[in-house]
Amino acid sequence: MGEFDLIERYFKRPVNRAVLGVGDDCALLQPSPGTQLAISCDMLVEGRHFLSTTDPFKLGHKALAVNLSDLAACGARPLAFTLALALPRAIDSWLAPFSQGLLALADAHGCELIGGDTTQGPLNICITVFGEVPVVKGRSQALLRSGAQVGDDLYVSGTVGDARLALEVFRGTVSLPAPVFDAARLRLEQPTPRVALGLALRGIATAAIDVSDGLLGDLGHILKQSGVGATVDTEVAINLIASYAECTGARGQFNTEIKAEQWLGWALAGGDDYELLFTAPAAARTLVAAAADISQTPVTRIGHIGLEHGLRLVDGDGQYVPNTYSSFDHFA
Amino acid sequence: MGEFDLIERYFKRPVNRAVLGVGDDCALLQPSPGTQLAISCDMLVEGRHFLSTTDPFKLGHKALAVNLSDLAACGARPLAFTLALALPRAIDSWLAPFSQGLLALADAHGCELIGGDTTQGPLNICITVFGEVPVVKGRSQALLRSGAQVGDDLYVSGTVGDARLALEVFRGTVSLPAPVFDAARLRLEQPTPRVALGLALRGIATAAIDVSDGLLGDLGHILKQSGVGATVDTEVAINLIASYAECTGARGQFNTEIKAEQWLGWALAGGDDYELLFTAPAAARTLVAAAADISQTPVTRIGHIGLEHGLRLVDGDGQYVPNTYSSFDHFA
Numbered sequence: 001m002g003e004f005d006l007i008e009r010y011f012k013r014p015v016n017r018a019v020l021g022v023g024d025d026c027a028l029l030q031p032s033p034g035t036q037l038a039i040s041c042d043m044l045v046e047g048r049h050f051l052s053t054t055d056p057f058k059l060g061h062k063a064l065a066v067n068l069s070d071l072a073a074c075g076a077r078p079l080a081f082t083l084a085l086a087l088p089r090a091i092d093s094w095l096a097p098f099s100q101g102l103l104a105l106a107d108a109h110g111c112e113l114i115g116g117d118t119t120q121g122p123l124n125i126c127i128t129v130f131g132e133v134p135v136v137k138g139r140s141q142a143l144l145r146s147g148a149q150v151g152d153d154l155y156v157s158g159t160v161g162d163a164r165l166a167l168e169v170f171r172g173t174v175s176l177p178a179p180v181f182d183a184a185r186l187r188l189e190q191p192t193p194r195v196a197l198g199l200a201l202r203g204i205a206t207a208a209i210d211v212s213d214g215l216l217g218d219l220g221h222i223l224k225q226s227g228v229g230a231t232v233d234t235e236v237a238i239n240l241i242a243s244y245a246e247c248t249g250a251r252g253q254f255n256t257e258i259k260a261e262q263w264l265g266w267a268l269a270g271g272d273d274y275e276l277l278f279t280a281p282a283a284a285r286t287l288v289a290a291a292a293d294i295s296q297t298p299v300t301r302i303g304h305i306g307l308e309h310g311l312r313l314v315d316g317d318g319q320y321v322p323n324t325y326s327s328f329d330h331f332a
Numbered sequence: 333m334g335e336f337d338l339i340e341r342y343f344k345r346p347v348n349r350a351v352l353g354v355g356d357d358c359a360l361l362q363p364s365p366g367t368q369l370a371i372s373c374d375m376l377v378e379g380r381h382f383l384s385t386t387d388p389f390k391l392g393h394k395a396l397a398v399n400l401s402d403l404a405a406c407g408a409r410p411l412a413f414t415l416a417l418a419l420p421r422a423i424d425s426w427l428a429p430f431s432q433g434l435l436a437l438a439d440a441h442g443c444e445l446i447g448g449d450t451t452q453g454p455l456n457i458c459i460t461v462f463g464e465v466p467v468v469k470g471r472s473q474a475l476l477r478s479g480a481q482v483g484d485d486l487y488v489s490g491t492v493g494d495a496r497l498a499l500e501v502f503r504g505t506v507s508l509p510a511p512v513f514d515a516a517r518l519r520l521e522q523p524t525p526r527v528a529l530g531l532a533l534r535g536i537a538t539a540a541i542d543v544s545d546g547l548l549g550d551l552g553h554i555l556k557q558s559g560v561g562a563t564v565d566t567e568v569a570i571n572l573i574a575s576y577a578e579c580t581g582a583r584g585q586f587n588t589e590i591k592a593e594q595w596l597g598w599a600l601a602g603g604d605d606y607e608l609l610f611t612a613p614a615a616a617r618t619l620v621a622a623a624a625d626i627s628q629t630p631v632t633r634i635g636h637i638g639l640e641h642g643l644r645l646v647d648g649d650g651q652y653v654p655n656t657y658s659s660f661d662h663f664a
Contacts, residue, residue: 040357
């Protein structure tokens with residue numbers, strides 16, 4: 001199979017919203033009047049972002065999901081994406097499920113594949129995604145990292161820590177009961193981009209980021225860019241791990257050897273969660289609850305924004321807990 | 333050096349035309365009213381698109397140049413780009429010259445770096461570039477592959493074949509006198525995107541493509557998408573190789589062992605030329621000459637578009653020449 005056959009067979013699709021899709025030197029997009037284009041780009045490398053044994057269907061899903069997650073964190077509506085793919089060999093048994101997983105998620109979000117590149121090389125998936133954000137009375141509705149205000153509540157969507165836990169099982173550092181592992185593995189391999197929540201939070205959240213490198217590390221970006229500090233409740237955070245509730249919580253039905261500090265580490269610095277971490281005024285709690293409801297996405301208040309710079313962890317009684325959790329760095 | 337230091341040190345730059353650049357979940361672009369966004373994406377892999385010994389400054393230039401070349405072929409004005417970079421190690425002695433070569437070309441074209449991704453992995457450079465095309469009275473001014481008409485002239489800009497010739501010298505299949513090799517190597521390592529010519533050809537050219545996989549192969553895309561055929565003059569084509577004129581032509585001052593068929597093969601199917609191949613009505617010859625003049629880019633008429641499908645090669649006397657030239661395919 002040659003390069004052009006490969007594109008024709010798996011990646012050439014009719015476009016609706018784009019003016020021109022795959023097959024020319026450029027794709028053409030005509031943004032709606034009164035909107036800005038939100039653009040993000042994520043590259044996934046074998047061995048670094050996924051294991052060589054990962055199911056190609058799930059990999060196709062994840063490659064787009066992590067990009068849609070960036071649009072979600074910006075409050076942007078997905079429009080289109082480009083795909084650049086380096087492959088050791090052009091094999092049907094890999095390309096067919098990969099393209100199916102990718103395009104199924106794309107269709108679910110009305111996000112069109114408009115162009116890209118394919119080449120021979122070590123497996124590398126690079127997606128650039130485009131979304132639309134309205135500009136209302138000259139003001140962009142984009143959710144930025146820089147808008148957190150002193151007194152704001154701090155929230156996170158869904159669950160965190162389970163993706164890292166699944167990775168640790170693959171690495172052999174912990175073991176888990178099969179049903180708990182299966183659920184955690186789904187979070188690692190097929191994360192859910194919180195697009196609907198991001199859209200619902202426009203005009204409500206003051207700042208947002210998606211949790212990809214770990215909750216505290218990504219919170220650090222909000223704090224730095226907003227020039228504020230934060231306090232995070234570790235008791236709440238540890239309960240955000242779905243596996244923790246299964247194994248150790250009130251509903252706990254499994255015994256594990258995992259210690260509380262380890263659980264907390266995965267919650268605070270696990271990475272690969274693709275949940276939204278966001279701030280909103282305390283006066284907007286009803287609006288946040290409504291946004292969670294409309295988007296059918298659970299959100300949990302895990303702390304608040306303060307004047308004093310830096311990050312403080314407290315336990316359930318409000319006592320300070322030392323912060324020894326660092327986030328993921330690709331070159332550390 | 334960590335991931336965020338690396339971005340801060342080499343790739344975070346103030347933006348002018350973009351609303352928001354590097355440092356949030358998404359970049360924000362606000363296209364001008366009455367324009368479309370042209371988008372293209374190219375991935376460069378070590379060993380496939382460049383040699384591991386390539387000077388990082390030149391590699392930075394080339395990585396953006398091949399993307400700008402796609403905008404040129406679309407008649408789009410460069411606006412911005414994203415860079416995704418997989419690197420084995422974050423080393424200053426590589427990153428400093430790479431970013432300098434990249435950003436020097438970006439500055440020359442007013443093309444802003446607005447976002448991207450960096451990760452650890454086998455060296456892979458993926459750039460997505462954004463340009464602007466006006467829409468006049470509801471009609472896009474983009475140059476497409478599909479507009480060639482029977483009777484149109486066929487043109488190519490600059491010179492072709494020299495990049496492939498330099499590659500063959502690196503591969504050891506031919507040898508060249510040093511000054512000829514130096515010039516050819518520059519074409520391989522620092523191609524010139526024909527952005528100004530692409531802009532000048534709006535409203536004049538009926539179809540355009542950039543020559544990256546080889547002249548005949550890329551012409552094939554125009555023919556297929558326009559539903560027409562073409563005749564190409566091999567006598568003109570062989571003289572488009574700058575090295576040929578140096579070695580063998582009227583001004584020839586060097587003797588080489590290279591045969592005419594080999595020269596012609598590099599002209600017609602060399603690849604990596606990044607010249608514009610375009611069609612325009614025979615009645616527009618003066619306008620084409622003016623566009624070449626305004627953009628300070630030489631163009632040569634190498635054939636014409638005909639009704640009969642397929643591609644015909646003729647020699648200087650108009651006699652048919654067998655077509656045994658195939659273009660580059662990354663998976664062939």
